[in-house]
Amino acid sequence: MVKDNTAGSRLFDIALIVILVGIAILCILPIWYTLAVSLSNNAAASSGRVGLWPVGFNLGSYQELMGDRKFFNSFWISVQRVILGSGLNFVVILLMAYPLSKNAKELPYRNVLMWILVFTMLFNGGLIPWYMTVKSLGLINNIWALVLGNSVPVFSVILVINFFRNLPKELEEAALVDGAGPWRMMIQIFVPLAGPVIATVTLFSIVYHWNEFFNGLVLMSAADHYPLQTYIQQMVVVIDANTMTAEQIQRMSELSNRTLNAAKIFIAMIPVLVIYPFLQRFFITGITLGSVKE
Amino acid sequence: MINKGFAKHYYLMLLPGMIWLTLFSIVPMFGIVMAFQDYNPGLGILHSEWVGLENFKYMFSLNDSVTILVNTLVIAVLKIVGNLIIPLVFALLLNELRLRYLKRWIQTIVYLPHFLSWVILSGILLDIFGYTGPVNQILSVFHIKPVLFFGRADLFPALIVGSDVWKEFGFNTIIYLAALTGINPALYEAAAIDGATRFKRMLHVTLPGIVSAIVLLSVLSLGNVLNAGFEQIFNLYNPLVYSSGDIIDTWVYRTGLVNLQFSLATAMGLLKSVVSFLMITISYYLAYRFANYRIF
Numbered sequence: 115m116v117k118d119n120t121a122g123s124r125l126f127d128i129a130l131i132v133i134l135v136g137i138a139i140l141c142i143l144p145i146w147y148t149l150a151v152s153l154s155n156n157a158a159a160s161s162g163r164v165g166l167w168p169v170g171f172n173l174g175s176y177q178e179l180m181g182d183r184k185f186f187n188s189f190w191i192s193v194q195r196v197i198l199g200s201g202l203n204f205v206v207i208l209l210m211a212y213p214l215s216k217n218a219k220e221l222p223y224r225n226v227l228m229w230i231l232v233f234t235m236l237f238n239g240g241l242i243p244w245y246m247t248v249k250s251l252g253l254i255n256n257i258w259a260l261v262l263g264n265s266v267p268v269f270s271v272i273l274v275i276n277f278f279r280n281l282p283k284e285l286e287e288a289a290l291v292d293g294a295g296p297w298r299m300m301i302q303i304f305v306p307l308a309g310p311v312i313a314t315v316t317l318f319s320i321v322y323h324w325n326e327f328f329n330g331l332v333l334m335s336a337a338d339h340y341p342l343q344t345y346i347q348q349m350v351v352v353i354d355a356n357t358m359t360a361e362q363i364q365r366m367s368e369l370s371n372r373t374l375n376a377a378k379i380f381i382a383m384i385p386v387l388v389i390y391p392f393l394q395r396f397f398i399t400g401i402t403l404g405s406v407k408e
Numbered sequence: 409m410i411n412k413g414f415a416k417h418y419y420l421m422l423l424p425g426m427i428w429l430t431l432f433s434i435v436p437m438f439g440i441v442m443a444f445q446d447y448n449p450g451l452g453i454l455h456s457e458w459v460g461l462e463n464f465k466y467m468f469s470l471n472d473s474v475t476i477l478v479n480t481l482v483i484a485v486l487k488i489v490g491n492l493i494i495p496l497v498f499a500l501l502l503n504e505l506r507l508r509y510l511k512r513w514i515q516t517i518v519y520l521p522h523f524l525s526w527v528i529l530s531g532i533l534l535d536i537f538g539y540t541g542p543v544n545q546i547l548s549v550f551h552i553k554p555v556l557f558f559g560r561a562d563l564f565p566a567l568i569v570g571s572d573v574w575k576e577f578g579f580n581t582i583i584y585l586a587a588l589t590g591i592n593p594a595l596y597e598a599a600a601i602d603g604a605t606r607f608k609r610m611l612h613v614t615l616p617g618i619v620s621a622i623v624l625l626s627v628l629s630l631g632n633v634l635n636a637g638f639e640q641i642f643n644l645y646n647p648l649v650y651s652s653g654d655i656i657d658t659w660v661y662r663t664g665l666v667n668l669q670f671s672l673a674t675a676m677g678l679l680k681s682v683v684s685f686l687m688i689t690i691s692y693y694l695a696y697r698f699a700n701y702r703i704f
Binding site for chain 1: 412414415417418419421422424425426428429431432433434435436437438439440442498501502504505506507510513514516517518519520521523524525526527528529530531532533534535536540541542544545574578582586596597599600605606609638639642643657660661664665670673674677678680681682684685688689703704
């Protein structure tokens with residue numbers, strides 16, 4: 115790094131720090147504000163007196179939330195969905211990526227299969243045909259609709275395929291010489307090596323399943339089967355947005371229990387905030403691991 | 409050493425994934441025939457009446473069609489531009505920061521909004537921009553009357569694009585930051601010796617060094633020209649802002665799953681899928697030609 119010692123350069127350095135820290139604060143601010151609102155008393159929150167610090171600090175909204183069975187029911191459904199969905203993704207991604215990383219000589223029709231995979235990323239039948247397909251499989255209102263609903267995560271499969279292709283051929287040859295069959299080769303040699311890329315892909319899958327609300331809305335017909343994001347969407351967002359006139363919207367925003375809503379939102383953020391530090395280590399390096407290098 | 413005997417096992421490994429893919433990605437593709445039928449749920453796909461291009465003709469005659477197409481294009485293009493420029497500027501600024509510790513903290517914080525869902529963020533945004541929310545509180549200090557932000561069709565696209573850029577700019581800087589580390593430091597020193605100021609160094613060393621990343625990202629973003637962001641808009645819109653905020657995907661959702669006009673919704677969905685497919689294919693081809701970018 116070249117160091118200029120001009121006054122202009124040093125002034126720029128200071129201004130730079132101010133701007134960048136300001137932008138970073140801007141990213142944290144809405145989350146902090148929500149926390150502050152959730153810890154305030156409702157009258158203050160509704161009249162807009164809450165700034166960066168809670169007004170009338172009380173844990174009432176969280177206490178009320180503890181007793182909310184529907185919230186925890188949806189929370190549990192989301193947890194189930196993440197475990198089933200990410201677990202299934204982990205297995206299927208590896209099972210697909212390993213064979214497809216071989217050449218067409220070892221796996222006939224490999225190129226055809228790759229193009230089919232890529233095609234499904236580029237084109238889809240649309241919302242209605244997809245919905246009818248899930249319905250005709252009898253999965254409506256079933257947690258498996260949420261787990262299987264968005265099909266194979268093809269982009270992740272391609273990332274892992276490229277990773278496997280970048281591994282040295284000698285590895286496979288050495289194992290073959292030692293008499294390893296295809297399953298042993300995959301499970302005992304290739305999968306352990308794929309640690310970083312698989313971690314990245316699985317973490318993205320976890321975040322996706324946790325955050326996804328639309329499948330829950332459309333594929334679940336009973337409100338007690340809603341995953342957490344869908345439950346929040348119906349309770350918090352819909353009430354605010356689906357009114358007709360300006361006066362009604364104003365009245366609704368005064369009546370709604372803003373601290374309780376803020377508490378629900380904050381609790382739903384917590385899992386992501388908690389695994390975020392672990393995510394960070396992986397996703398920056400993980401994305402480049404799956405690029406084509408030859 | 410190539411082993412052809414393992415093919416059977418490879419196919420077995422592929423089986424679960426291919427079944428899953430076929431059922432949930434490929435089978436729905438056949439549903440597009442509904443766009444050419446007068447679909448009747450009672451008769452099913454096989455027995456509903458074939459009407460050819462009737463649905464499309466009707467679709468083009470609707471006033472809504474022009475509105476949603478314009479809204480989709482406006483919002484999507486503004487998002488593409490915003491999501492290319494803001495992360496670039498931020499990456500350049502961050503690159504100029506020499507305090508490594510601060511740099512890492514800022515990066516950590518700035519990547520965070522990308523991982524929050526639009527449901528969560530909508531709840532927060534509707535609160536912040538609400539009638540009695542902090543933004544209006546601040547405006548009242550300047551004696552400006554409270555603005556119903558998310559109820560105004562003229563402000564809606566700006567709010568949508570702005571909040572999306574806020575959410576994604578951090579994560580989008582990763583690629584630029586990676587490209588910036590690839591610039592040879594000796595080039596900076598050489599430029600400094602030749603008398604280039606900091607700004608000139610950025611203009612003549614930094615920018616040319618990452619131009620390939622900029623071109624690549626621009627070209628790849630072409631494929632998204634019809635994706636205005638369903639999840640975001642669905643959570644933030646309401647009937648008051650349909651005139652500027654209703655996009656293709658939200659219209660398809662209402663028409664198909666709320667009003668149960670399956671054929672019409674499928675027709676519009678098919679149109680979007682076909683155009684998107686063409687745009688993405690073109691963008692990938694351009695990326696392959698100009699930036700040697702390959703998916704596999």
